Amino acid sequence: MPLQFDSSRYQRLESLSLNTSSPAAIRFTTDQGQAVLVEASAPGVFRLSMGTPAATGKPASGSATRAAALHDLLARDEAIGEAVVEQADVGGQPGWRIVQGDNVLEIAAHPVRLALYRKGQQVLASSADEDLCPLGTEDASAPASWALCFDLAAGEAVHGLGESRIMLDRRAERVVSDEAGSRALPLAWSPRGWGLYVNTLESVVHDIGLPEFAPDSYVVTVADAQLDVFLFVGEPAEILNQYTQLTGRAGQPTLWSMGAWLHQAADTGAEQLASVAGQMRSRGVPVDAVSFRPPAAWEIRAKLNLEWDAARFPDPRQVLGEFKGLDLKVCAPGFPGVPTHSPMFAELEDKGWLLTDETGAAQVFAGVPASAGGSFGLLDLTHRDVWTFWRDKIRQIMDEGVDAVSCDIQFDIPDGVEARNGDTGARLRTAYPMLAKRCLFEAAAWNKTPPEGVVWSRDLFPTGQRLPMQAPVSVPNTWEGLAESLRAALTSGASGLPAHAHDIGSPEHPLGTMTPELYLRWLAAGVFSSHLRFHAVPGLLPWDFGDEAFQHAQTLMQWRYRLIPYVLGVIEDAARTGLPVQRSMALSFPDDPEAHAHELQYLLGPALLVVPAVQPGNQIRVYFPKGEAWWDLNTGWRYEGGTSWTFECGLDRLPVFGREGHMLCLGPAAQHTGEFNSARILDEVWLFGMPVHNPSVMRNKIRVMQMQGSSYAKGLEGLKILPSEGLEVKRRGAEVRISRAR
Missing domain, CATH: 3.20.20.80 (Glycosidases)
Structure with missing residues (x-):
């Protein structure tokens, strides 16, 4: 693998012409006669295919083998979204806007460039660096490798792409999909609001802002005759949701x-x-x-x-x-x-x-x-x-x-x-x-x-x-x-x-x-x-x-x-949302850059902020993300978001904080899970302010409703409820009313 991307190997796609369009699929042809398919794969998801059977309308060699393969990558191959195609002026050149509500894929016809917009703001665009190849193939007559190059904003972080022990931000790294040492996974995303997934089993190289040759660019090279790329628009949680719907979600681990x-x-x-x-x-x-x-x-x-x-x-x-x-x-x-x-x-x-x-x-x-x-x-x-x-x-x-x-x-x-x-x-x-x-x-x-x-x-x-x-x-x-x-x-x-x-x-x-x-x-x-x-x-x-x-x-x-x-319960939620058990600050709070700097803090599920101690001493610095209030599990004190505090924390505990509006459902102490009573798996419930969210809990049957300034919870029969300061709890048959203390 070369130490840097060689753009001279790739021929840029110089122009596109529109063939046909429908709400789900738009077909183009390049100046080299290649078929290009753009699909509204799902809300906030655009699929770009070149050289694939779907794009060409012709069966690929070995397609029968691929169709019957045990290792199909997509759980959902068909497009389920809809889009409107508009002719547009794109950077002074003719082009098209493919619109899905607030999300837009913009395509310039000559030369071929891509840009993603979310709520009117550009979140990703093809590289403007003339030394790079915005979109091109190694051999236009018989493609064997493709390149896509995108600009990165100053200080923009890129997340995902697999396991790293160095930093959560993958910028300044090279990730090679088929090298065991890369610990690679195929999804990349940015807190700015974009994501990218290359749908292939062939080798994919991600050069993310490498200082040696393209510090402000994200370069993706795909060693496949077929280019099949999904572009996502949205918050990171929305991107993970759509990505896992597309590629499949987790089975259930045992208790x-x-x-x-x-x-x-x-x-x-x-x-x-x-x-x-x-x-x-x-x-x-x-x-x-x-x-x-x-x-x-x-x-x-x-x-x-x-x-x-x-x-x-x-x-x-x-x-x-x-x-x-x-x-x-x-x-x-x-x-x-x-x-x-x-x-x-x-x-x-x-x-x-x-x-x-x-x-x-x-x-x-x-x-x-x-x-x-x-x-x-x-x-x-x-x-x-x-x-x-x-x-x-x-x-x-x-x-x-x-x-x-x-x-x-x-x-x-x-x-x-x-x-x-x-x-x-x-x-x-x-x-x-x-x-x-x-x-x-x-x-x-x-x-x-x-x-x-x-x-x-x-x-x-x-x-x-x-x-x-x-x-x-x-x-x-x-x-x-x-x-x-x-x-x-x-x-x-x-x-x-x-x-x-x-x-x-x-x-x-x-x-x-x-x-x-x-x-x-x-x-x-x-x-x-x-x-x-x-x-x-x-x-x-x-x-x-x-x-x-x-x-x-x-x-x-x-x-x-x-x-x-x-x-x-959080893992069961992953099968519905795609969100992991341990969630980084960038994933959970993309609009709070100060939170991202505290990279080892994380959310455990939706309700708990955990701050691990990673150096000697009992003093631990905590940043509370903006837009939320947080309740100390150890003291019951409440802290406003957007603030930093230093806590004295002994060796029998960690700084852990409940997220306002959430509940924490706890089971009994046990020597092994076989001691759990399957009919009553819960023991008590902790409230962090007025509950407004349904809790994460296995086999969840607890529901929260709001009415007239109070919350009404069903499914808490027989459980001990610990309200936070300023709240009172009254049982009304099978229903629990939680309101402000009078």
């Missing part, structure tokens, strides 16, 4: 996954893991699930059966039964690889069930942790029979008592490797982890409506937001490591992923840097996240830091379990 996880230590067996889990329970630290380390717990053997690793699991039923006896769920590592030493390798190669090299033989991959360092071949999951086979075999494993499968498969697949459906190179590198995770989730969610299950994975790929959660990042056991883990969660959420787990420390890094203070701050951040996991490693367990720190850890974990109904 138990919201509890604490415990991960196996290296060089230990199931007995030691069960012993540590039992200690946690006996010492009053709740835990719900255990997870085993790689390598894979089973492999394909005779008669295409999955057989457990006899050395680690001599009696799988007995091992699983021991954990079930402790009311613990089990996550075991799986892997779609076939060891070369296995007698099944040659048989599967003959069946054509493995990815192949340039000679047509099965590709042999070097060892990875999941294969215990041994060489292997990969099941060709683009082959529907293979995909179904692996799904059904994993389903059988889960019927034996495994509750979830962990699997990391995102590594560099060489360009010469090919799948049965023709995928190779960047396309295969992008598609393979997506296929593996979809297969595992379908196995976990078998016959459940709505689909519910857990796949524990670090892999990132397009449509990753269809899975309920993302596994945590391994970072140093330092204050900066804690900050990195928070950035990873917030950038993943800003890219469309609903939930990101947090590890409490990392056994892959030196443990001596983990102090009692840092451990408790780390644990507090994990408590106020979607999922958290402990490590069964001496030096990273809650009782390893002294009695006082252990008592604080117990208090924090009580908070965690009381928060579960709220957190699960």
Whole structure:
């Protein structure tokens, strides 16, 4: 990949002519005779297609294969919006305005340029830099690569595009979609009010204000003969909503996954893991699930059966039964690889069930942790029979008592490797982890409506937001490591992923840097996240830091379990809104630039502002976003938005604030989620000022209505209600009236 964008490789599209138009679709032709289709894909969403079957009206080569592919990127391909086309003067040149209410896509005919407008204000426009290519192709007669270049305003931030531990703003970065190190996801957006998604499995390079050659430009190069781009207009929350409607939304995680996880230590067996889990329970630290380390717990053997690793699991039923006896769920590592030493390798190669090299033989991959360092071949999951086979075999494993499968498969697949459906190179590198995770989730969610299950994975790929959660990042056991883990969660959420787990420390890094203070701050951040996991490693367990720190850890974990109904309710909301559990300031408050500067503050769902401590000391600076008032969960005091305060915060708590107009529904304290009463999952409700919003809570049946200056809530029968200062609560049968105190 070149270090900078070479505009000389690309021929600009010099002119367009209008062919036909309808409320949903407008067809153009370029000066080179290329067909261009612009669709009103949805309200605030414009689709620009060139060289695609939809644009040309001709079936693409291999279109039958694409239509039947297991890795379709779009959950909704048809346009559902409407637009009006107007001829217009665009920068002194003829052109068109494609209007959807307050949102407008402006197209200049000569030379071809694009501009997006929201409520009359330009939010994105093709680059005016003559050294760049506003819109062009590498070869007009046979396009193989496309380029789009846009101007960035001074100081404009760009968010999304995957996971980053460095900054939430991706400006001055290069992100390459098929490089595992880029941790890439395909959605980019700006608080100014625009978003961009390139719909392809081929390699996409995002150069976002690179100081070396285009500090004021966002350059996108697409290594695909077909250009298919979606442009979004709106606030970031609206963009995530439309993006996830377009590309698919999350399945439902299980209730138990919201509890604490415990991960196996290296060089230990199931007995030691069960012993540590039992200690946690006996010492009053709740835990719900255990997870085993790689390598894979089973492999394909005779008669295409999955057989457990006899050395680690001599009696799988007995091992699983021991954990079930402790009311613990089990996550075991799986892997779609076939060891070369296995007698099944040659048989599967003959069946054509493995990815192949340039000679047509099965590709042999070097060892990875999941294969215990041994060489292997990969099941060709683009082959529907293979995909179904692996799904059904994993389903059988889960019927034996495994509750979830962990699997990391995102590594560099060489360009010469090919799948049965023709995928190779960047396309295969992008598609393979997506296929593996979809297969595992379908196995976990078998016959459940709505689909519910857990796949524990670090892999990132397009449509990753269809899975309920993302596994945590391994970072140093330092204050900066804690900050990195928070950035990873917030950038993943800003890219469309609903939930990101947090590890409490990392056994892959030196443990001596983990102090009692840092451990408790780390644990507090994990408590106020979607999922958290402990490590069964001496030096990273809650009782390893002294009695006082252990008592604080117990208090924090009580908070965690009381928060579960709220957190699960927020994830259920993600399936309706596309918004993640942890929401950055730029995502939640795009019109408040001062809030964006506090990048590690975040909203946990819609109701809670969380301010993690990421440096030593009890003094923590908090900025309250404008337009809201905020209530301190620790003191009940109210703070106006647009102000900054410094709080003295002990090690048993974090600064957490309730958003005015919202409610927080809490469950009971418990040792595991199996103790929850499914008929009464809630214990009490906290009010932050007069409630005007329906609360986020699992299986939500609580509704709030306003009338004559009071709020009336239904669904709070039998719950303890804690009003904020100045409010009174009166029960009226099945209804609760909340009004100003007289």
